[in-house]
Structure formats: C-alpha cells, structure tokens
Amino acid sequence: MTGEFGGALPAAVEEGVGGFRTTIENTTERGGVNYGEFIEEVRTFMDRARAACPTTELNDDILSRLRAINDLLKGVTIDEWYAPSGTRTDLPARGNIMLPPYTFLDQGADGVVATLRFRRFHLGGNSAVHGGYVGLAVDEVMGLAAGLARGITRTAYLTINYRSVTPLDTDLELKAWVDRTEGRKTFLRATLSDGDRVCADAEALFILLNPGQR
Numbered sequence: 001m002t003g004e005f006g007g008a009l010p011a012a013v014e015e016g017v018g019g020f021r022t023t024i025e026n027t028t029e030r031g032g033v034n035y036g037e038f039i040e041e042v043r044t045f046m047d048r049a050r051a052a053c054p055t056t057e058l059n060d061d062i063l064s065r066l067r068a069i070n071d072l073l074k075g076v077t078i079d080e081w082y083a084p085s086g087t088r089t090d091l092p093a094r095g096n097i098m099l100p101p102y103t104f105l106d107q108g109a110d111g112v113v114a115t116l117r118f119r120r121f122h123l124g125g126n127s128a129v130h131g132g133y134v135g136l137a138v139d140e141v142m143g144l145a146a147g148l149a150r151g152i153t154r155t156a157y158l159t160i161n162y163r164s165v166t167p168l169d170t171d172l173e174l175k176a177w178v179d180r181t182e183g184r185k186t187f188l189r190a191t192l193s194d195g196d197r198v199c200a201d202a203e204a205l206f207i208l209l210n211p212g213q214r
C-alpha cells in the first residue's frame with residue numbers, strides 16, 4: 001500500500017488478518033468531546049467553498065491558513081479503524097464528512113429509517129442534489145441495513161431510479177429494508193422521500209463476506 005494514509009487496511013494486513021475487522025471499538029471519545037462540532041464546521045467549510053467566489057486576496061489568505069491546518073492534521077493521521085471520521089457512531093453519518101448528515105429514526109434486522117439533509121456541498125445543478133450523492137446516501141444506508149440483518153457485506157449492485165428532483169437543505173426520509181435473502185445474498189430495497197413525494201427508489205444486492213474476505 002502506498003500514499004500518505006498507507007492504504008485502507010495497513011494494520012490488518014500486517015497482522016495477516018485480512019478482511020474487515022470484526023471488532024472495531026466503538027467509542028464516542030476519539031477526537032474529543034468537540035469532534036462533532038469540528039466535523040460540522042468542515043461541512044460548513046465545504047458548503048461555503050462550493051458557494052463562494054473569493055477575491056484573490058481572500059483566496060490567498062484562506063489558502064495559507066488551510067495549508068497550516070492541513071499540516072496540523074497530517075501530524076495526527078491514523079488508520080481507518082481508529083479514525084473517528086467513520087467510526088463515531090454517536091455522530092450524524094458516523095462523522096463521515098462526505099456523507100449527507102443522517103440520523104436513524106429506527107433501525108433493526110428488518111430495515112432502517114433515517115432522516116437526512118443534503119446541503120450546498122451536494123449540489124448537482126439548478127438547486128437539485130447531484131445524483132451521485134443520492135447514490136452515496138442510499139448505498140450507505142442500505143449497507144447498514146444489510147449489516148444489521150446479516151453482518152459484514154459489500155454492495156454487488158445498486159440500481160437507483162431517480163423519480164423526482166431531490167432538494168437541498170430539506171429534511172428527507174430514507175428507508176431501506178431487506179426484501180429477501182438467498183445464502184450469502186441479501187436483496188434490499190430503499191426509498192428516498194421528501195414528505196409524500198418519492199425522490200428516488202432503489203434495489204440492491206449485498207453479499208455477505210466470507211471470513212478474511214476483503
């Protein structure tokens with residue numbers, strides 16, 4: 001594995017474990033008590049970076065500050081299993097910056113219901129959410145539903161039907177549920193709705209990973 005972050009699975013590969021970690025310590029402490037505010041501020045930065053047209057002077061000022069901040073963060077990077085972004089289950093979207101912040105209204109082996117909000121950062125065009133971000137949210141929440149039902153899975157296919165425009169800055173509801181299972185295969189369905197209006201629906205196949213499978 002190469003790159004600044006050493007690849008996705010450095011520790012597991014070193015240990016010869018392979019595959020996903022079956023025990024990821026879930027703690028609300030990594031990153032500190034204000035970590036959620038930090039992630040939210042990063043999201044606001046991305047929204048404003050997407051929306052802003054800075055002057056040359058302002059651009060250069062922000063650029064030098066950002067470089068200093070990135071140097072600070074480079075000094076504390078760790079592997080994915082311990083990085084709070086993605087593992088802080090107490091935070092919206094597990095603290096994952098890329099995802100639209102979502103929180104669960106209900107979750108269980110039959111399926112999950114989440115509320116989420118896309119923001120300026122997720123703009124596709126003409127005030128609508130980019131279809132790729134819809135796919136990201138649907139894959140994430142279906143993956144969690146598959147995980148709750150079966151264990152550690154990966155998406156084999158995901159088909160999304162964009163039924164109507166998905167709005168920014170609006171509380172939406174995303175439901176994902178298990179349709180049927182066949183051996184390692186879990187077939188799921190999902191809907192993304194703005195009130196009574198369906199923005200998208202989806203069907204997907206998730207495969208339960210074998211022990212040690214990456």
Ligand SMILES: CCCCCCCCCC(=O)SCCNC(=O)CCNC(=O)[C@H](O)C(C)(C)COP(=O)(O)OP(=O)(O)OC[C@H]1O[C@@H](n2cnc3c(N)ncnc32)[C@H](O)[C@@H]1OP(=O)(O)O
Pocket residue numbers: 139140141142143144147153154155156157183184185205207209210213214
């Ligand atoms: C707390 C963390 C929460 C995280 C939630 C986040 C969720 C995000 C989920 C993801 O985005 S995962 C990343 C995107 N997906 C991938 O990168 C998967 C890449 N593909 C693979 O790794 C493998 O192809 C896969 C694991 C999906 C399947 O490979 P396997 O070697 O394990 O299984 P195999 O190919 O033998 O297929 C098993 C069965 O599924 C069937 N199958 C596999 N892929 C299929 C497909 N695409 N369409 C239809 N059937 C498919 C296959 O025919 C077979 O059917 P049978 O058992 O009846 O023979």
